[in-house]
Amino acid sequence: MDRQQLLQALSPYVRRAWHHKVDRMKLAPRIIFDYELLYVEQGELDIRIGEDSLTVYPGDLLLFKPGIEHEFVRSRGPCWMPHIHFDALYYEDYEEVPINFKLRAECSQQELSWLRPDWLGSLLEIPHLIRVQNHAEIHQELMRLIHAYERRDAEFPLLQKSLVLDILYLVIKGLKSAEHGQLSLHQAAMERAVTHIMEHYNGIIRLEDLSKTACLSLYHFSRVFKQTYDVSPHQFQIRYRMERAKELMMYSRLSLSAIAEQVGYSSIYAFSKAFKSACGISPKKYMSTHASMGAPEIHH
Template sequence: MMKLSPNVRRAWNHRESGMRLKARIIFDYELLYLEKGQLTIRIGDTIHTIMPGDIILFKPGKEHEFIESSGECWMPHIHFDALHEDDFEEVPINYKNLSECSQKEKGWIREEVLESVLQIPDVIRVENHGEILKTLQQLIHTYERRDLDFFILQKSLALKLIYLIVKGLEASQASGLKVHDKSLDATATLIMERFDQTILLEELSKTATLSVFHYSRLFKQKYGLTPHQFQMRYRIEKAKDLMIYSPLSVTSIAEKVGYGSVYAFSKAFKQMEGISPRKFIQTFTGMNEL
């Protein structure tokens, strides 16, 4: 995810009656929002009926075709690379199937990361689609004008689109998460307030009024970490602040953030940060521990 650096190849408000497009692959990504009308499309071996509010993400090298449409279709969409590519300006939008592409053209097919890393499907149905449309229209408006700020703004808007889609998918997959959102936040606050103490999972689940199993599952779904991992991360962040801004020894810092021994603290720190506490102090302060 840290390598995401989208570049928009083309962006436009496409309106078409009788929309059809023969089977093809594209080298980049295409994000299409159906604002009006109805589409029947094939992606791989699957036929999809696309209705207003649906979003399609066509992926690099994955064959698709537009079979038919109903009514005038309003289809604001963009072509973009998800990762920065040095040959970005050289690569065109493709309308051929894979067998018709030359070896050079096949070499232009981008690495697929949005599904493999972020689990974004081909067809996206999310409640926040209106916000996604608004951002997509803003990006199209920016592309059409392409002033001096375009390079920065198009990246930020494309990243925002990806973010909104991911958050929309998370929300649609986590109906139980909304119900327990406040109680999960309360347990996260409890962990942060008592980061230097051992807090039993039973106490946290009781605070959230959930079973231990249900609480653990929802907590990880919301924060991406188990409660124990969440506390570990918070402890290490507190320790880093103390190492940079206080004169305390590593042994004293280990005690302050809840570790029973400097060995246990050093092991946890190196596991999370990739370097020892003493190396961290030396790197970020230029000083050796006293």
Template sequence: MEALSISKKTLLLKLSPNVRRAWNHRVPEMRLQSRFIFDYELLYLEKGGLTIRIDNEIHIIKPGDIVLFKPGKEHEFIESSGECWMPHIHFDALNEENFEEVPINFKNRSECSEQEVRWIREDVLGNVLQIPDVIQIENHGEVLKTLQQLIHAYERRDLDFYILQKSLVLKLLYLIVKGLEASESNHLRVHHKSLDTVATLIMDRFDQTVLLEDLSKTAMLSVFHFSRLFKQKYGLTPHQFQMRYRIEKAKDLMIYSPLSVSAIAEKVGYGSVYAFSKAFKQIEGISPRKFIQTYTGVLDS
């Protein structure tokens, strides 16, 4: 697993959710006009079907799908099919001093006052944790079970609720993040062979410039998904992978051939000694000439 980024670790330490409302919403037909909300709304579709719009994207929601409506994002429920069971919660991800005075919003942005617009929370769950609007994960049953526990606790709201609700929302977020990670791992396994083919292509053409678009076509993925999966598998972007491989080839030539630094730079695909030296020092921490002197005892001329 990749090490936590500073921003992600900082957020995880700051998470202190507060539930604004929680309920089992069951209706024979579901429609909701365009609006945006100040907080988060997490909805699990237990039964029925929904067609929703979030910003400019239409989503068909089926049982087992989870929707995270995010602060400031316009959305609407266009239509439903069958009786809809939708346990869901409104919550703040971080502890906010004005939590109790901020209501659930049912208006669009043009109908809201400047004060109301200022109530919009920062979308830390989307921007930092990368949780998408629509979540499809294999462990959705665990999410439903925890969501039901939270709804029951909200309905009672005894003196211990403030501790319990924080722990249950944190558990929900944990289950979602782990579910998304598992989905990504499965997706990576599906494309394992094609990513290896691309890596071999990069190594075979290490002295050439291979466009990212061409690499993604070889992998039969979009540029975005190819770049993300390649880095997940190899820990480097395609460009970084090629640069590292070029430097490894250059090191072999420095140790085992009489070629000059300028000739080696050309052989491994660099247009100038300057560009090669800069890349080499960035990866190895020393200049090419210093490397030659250290490992061969010969000073390159």
């Protein structure tokens, strides 16, 4: 599985959600079989994860990963620690897996078979210690999840998936901003540039005009845009053109030539070449595959 496949496959299952409040916190060394995401709302904690000793403060998040030994060494002041135990993917034995408090050497073979792969660390590169500017937003979603978990209804499986996915999205975005400090600083500028692309997607968009819209130098704009959206402005425009073309192929009665012209191509040849490069199939093939999903016939 690669990163993109993992993002498509994520199907979280929350094993436990709890707003843990204690006067003092100490936990003997252990491993867990799943993930635990913990937010330090109040208090200071000395923690060991693997061979790393950490001191964490309010606003910090911790992601304890499957099979990695950790312990809570000591705390200072009352500790408020909302946290969840969860699987990132769907497993058939999800109901059997307990929250573990033992060392690896103390676990049976059956228990060790419950260890999940660490996809969030290996592919999404989420570290054990998460320090991000948007931690308050993550905390808000975490508390929503804990509240819903405590009042579980028949539809909770849907809600818990959406909330965990939202939390993971916020974590990844927060880490990206922390790595590239200017991303949060220029968020509004990038939004203006993207809005400009979407409003003029079928025309010629000059990089110089976009950089002026964002009030940034050409070099700085190009670098921040790529860091924010993982594609260049031109690639973003092409991707947006292809999405609009797909909509027209599925839900309109326009010919391919008319669609090509409407999304900004001077010839059907240029459009077909760009579409196949971006989508992996020809426009004709896409149109025939999705013909049954097209606009309904109108009878007078």
